[in-house]
Amino acid sequence: MRGRRGRAAALPGSGGGRGGSGKFGSSSSSSATEMAVPRILRAAAPRLYSGLPAPAALTAAAARPRDPEDKLLAEPLRHPDFFKVKNLFTLKDLFDARVHLGHKKGCRHQFMKPYIFGCRLDQDIIDLDQTMQHLQLALNFTAHVAYRKGIILFVSRNRQFCHLVESTARECGEYAHTRYWQGGLLTNAHIQFGPGIRLPDLLIFLSSLNNVFEPHVAIRDAAKMNIPTVGVVDTNCNPCLITYPIPGNDDSPTAMELYCKLFKMTIIHAKNKRKQIEVFQELQSRQKGDTSRPVVAEGQA
């Protein structure tokens, strides 16, 4: 999944930008059938889509209407932190929200060992420096997905925070699933929902375990369907299949409220940025359109 972002960043520079970026540009806003092609084929034969040098006339003619769209989508990818996600939280905020508190030593998952700072009186303490880094990466990724008008699905099977997660999703205009997960939701979507359905582009797990303390089925299904995942992993969770794990506490109300607040802020911020840039580009194009006419143009808006 990170390779996809990396490849996309490289594409505007290459000669055959039309083929590559066009596909990428359309993938986030078209139906599932078109989306499936770039993901699967990209994984299978990456060199096919690296962009071939096309004749200059063709590229010039075809590239002209797509130029602003390319700029719109490519501009954020040039900066490491375009949405200034690092300013949203500090280490102290994480500490005050009790994000560093893990479960007891006996509940520890083997793969969480690198993320654990230490153990005090049998309770695991999560390394907040690592959490900071992971959280920044995850929020950055979420912001990019939201900027590109992707569908984000919040998943959590913790009954205590079901209402909180659903309200967060509703307020940022995204989707939530905090109920019983039907088996074929992602893998059998065309039959369960109907043809032409668009699957989520990102899954955010605010608690990666289900009610019986097993990894949530959606993690595996998202990996099967090549959907990137962001997940808060506690000391008893398996961080393996999650694309952007965030080691942290998923049981305290303060921690959950903090996560919800952060995700909500990033998504809303990213969407507003997108609207801003679109409006800006439209104004620019209107100005250009006005100045290109030989007749005296009307006054500016």
Added chain:
Amino acid sequence: MAVVAAGRVLRLGGRWSAAASGGPSAQRAIAYLFPSGLFDKRARPMMKHPSEIFPEQRKIQWGEDGRPFHFLFYTGKQSYYSLMHETYEKLLNVQKHQDQLVAQGFSLQKEKKNLVGSRWLTKTELEGMLLEKLSDDDYSRFIRLLEKLMTLPCSDIEENYIKKFSKEIAVQLQKVSTEPLKYDEQGVAFSTGEGVRKTSRATAVVYDNGTGKITVNGIDILRYFPVLQDREQLLFPFQFLDRVGKHDAICTVSGGGRSSQAGAIRLATAKALRSFVTETEVEFMRQAGLLTVDPRVRERKKPGQEGARRKFTWKKR
């Protein structure tokens, strides 16, 4: 068209040439030869209104860009889960309000509302409301959540919301009204009652300011009912109300045997006495069984048995 075709066929004959030349009257005249119900108004197909055949269904759930409209679309049961979400939100609201009141120092009291006249929506009605199939578990969970919301002290805030899911049932009122006392020529208060038991039918007229004289079909009860048990049955209503020597009764009875006649008269006198007595005493009489018609009737004899229950003697060989 069939008539015209026939007209051509009949052109051969001379007499029918009038029909062949055409004209509506001629066509009507020979229409009987080609009985076809196809063009009759009554033969037209009877069709239901399209809304009955194609029930209200969900329209497409997502927009042009593929994004679903409802934020819980990906759960599969968006209406049901959004209903649960809303109801839980109301619950949290009420709890917050309660906490505020407690913080201000008010005590919370729950007035018990009489829920006799209302019921929750049935599963089918809820399915119709949500346009979605529900399972029994889902339905029971929702009802439990509503009941939990109802039991909170400050649930009056969300009464409007709860009312959406409850229906009133018409409570069938019993005839609580007792007949008023009537007065005869001498100004003595009296009241009538009717009673049945098995095949006996009795009517009783109970007079006030009496000496406790009871007449049945013009005969004194001592003569009419020689057995003590029957006379005890007659006197039971008066004894229950402590009015043994205070009323006179004139009864008529027909049908049945001695015991059933006694029971019929007892019911008739009890019904008549309702007018003389307060409502609470009427309730006591009802609970004592004085005002209930005895439903026991003679059971029929069945074939293959000697009586209603008695079987023939079983012989081993």
